[in-house]
Amino acid sequence: MLDRPLAPPPVEVIVAVTQALHREARLLDNEDLDGWLAMLGKDVSYRLELKSRRFRADRSPPLPLGPGVIFNEDLGRLKMRVDRLKSGFVWAEDPPNYIRRAVSNVEVLANQADNEVRVHSVLVMHRNRIDGTTRLLTAGRTDRWRSEGSCWLLASRDIVLDHSVMPDSNLNAFF
């Protein structure tokens, strides 16, 4: 499907949403998890679907109940994850890992609802773990951001992880 914008969003919107993405990455890198939660809409959906490597000419029908999802989270579940990270009992994060997120390829597109935009972006996540090993994960993201009052809130995020074998022992970080 072509991403043909209805009418391009105003420049101020593009700037504001792009800034929101950068701010989000900074809050997460700095472990300001409550600050991050405050950027999420009440009805947020946060998803990561499973992929499997198939031949282009594959003849098999889709799986009856879909490919499966690694993340299919609502606000309550994301809060629970944040609570876990803040519990003081996550041994693998103590001392803290060094995590840095780079956001790029940001494309802000108009959406049907006029207080919403659709946003494509690329996330590169660098994780330097407590044992000194470094893992690099890259993902594509398709978001919906909604303007509520003076701020933009994340309404939904579909993550596509670019690894058929995940190069890390866990996905203990937000994308």
Add this chain to the structure above:
Amino acid sequence: MRIERIGREPDYSRYMDLKEGWLDRRIFSDADIYEEELYRIFARSWLFVAHESQIPSSGDFLTTHMGEDAVIVARQPDGSIRVMLNSCPHRGNKVCFADAGNTRRFVCNYHGWAFDTAGDLKGMHEEYCYDAGDIDFKNHGLKNVAKVGNYKGLVFATFNSDAPSLEAWLGDFRWYLDMILDNEEGGTEFIGGCIKSVISANWKFGVENFIGDAYHAGWTHDSGARSMNNGQPFPPIDMQNSYHASMNGHGWEFGTEGVGDLVLLGRPKVMDYYNKIRPKMAERLGEMRSKIFGSVASASIFPNVSFLPGISTFRQWQPKGPMQFELKTWVIVNKAMPDDIKEEVTKGVMQTFGPGGTFEMDDGENWENCTTVNRGVVTRHERLHYRCGIGREIEHDTLPGIVYRGQYNDANQRGFYQRWLDMMTHDEFGKMPARPEPRLGNVAETRDLPGLFAL
């Protein structure tokens, strides 16, 4: 097919004393020992390759590994399943790079040799370049494994033509296995895809964790338990009514309270579902097994498959060198479940034991660091402690296997390494001691067991 290895015959009994309860750390990183494991364990055992539900129709296939050997598992037009090396007999290139799918042919990328789903060579690019007598098509197909077997939906294969039957290999462990494979009419299936991740740890750490290490859960997963349970840690274990049971290296550790793992799954609808079918399960499998199912439990099938009954994560630890494995995980459900319950199970599994799951996230790093640190040139000569509960062996009327009381125990881990040692030391299966003597004998169906075992 017989896999011979000539050369080193070290005395592996030097690496452990399981009566005393210690292991030598070198088995977790030594490259020679690892090579030997590939020959003596992976090339000779029955290995899990697929659930039959993953390849329901003719032409369906998936790719996986047996040890480090790449294989294709394919459904044939007659409904049977074949397992063959995923390597072209011409120059050896991999013939199938897809994870799964449906096809009529596998065509090699290098020179275009083409094989049907049985592995038979059917033709090639520019076939005229071969003169009469150059190539015998019959002998140049994809090499099929020695045996394929199916136990209630789980498909296993072995490279070893001398391997005992799959039923004999699983032995009394079938009594336990049936709690996940046969707790309801219709059997099981895998739903959704397969998640693969690479973990820089020795494969045995994954297996031993699931075979018996209930002990780590309360500490390692403290943050997960508290976040899912209003800040409360795991409740203490009932050491009187929980057990370890080990059979030829397979093992199941479990409570008998029936709900612990279902609570951890965190999906009330799934709990309700099992509570509803539990009376039937008791009729089917006996009272004891209906109480074990759903309790805090974990299990491994020798050598490299594990699962959590009740939580429904099913996984395989695929060796990739002495200090690395690939973890493959699936979700297993009862076929008879309505779709919404299957979806609830999947959600629960991903939220707990998916790679982003509240519990799974804590494990990998422990295994990685056990592996790398054990390798230190001085460190590797120190022994590791595997003595927990060494005096708690009991005879149990109902429970098959070598049974120990108390879920916090190293008993199943010792049983696993005992089998490891047996396979590393004995050339012939017939000479390996049964641990223990099986009770079930040739009984085909543990559901129908009379008296004692059906209790």
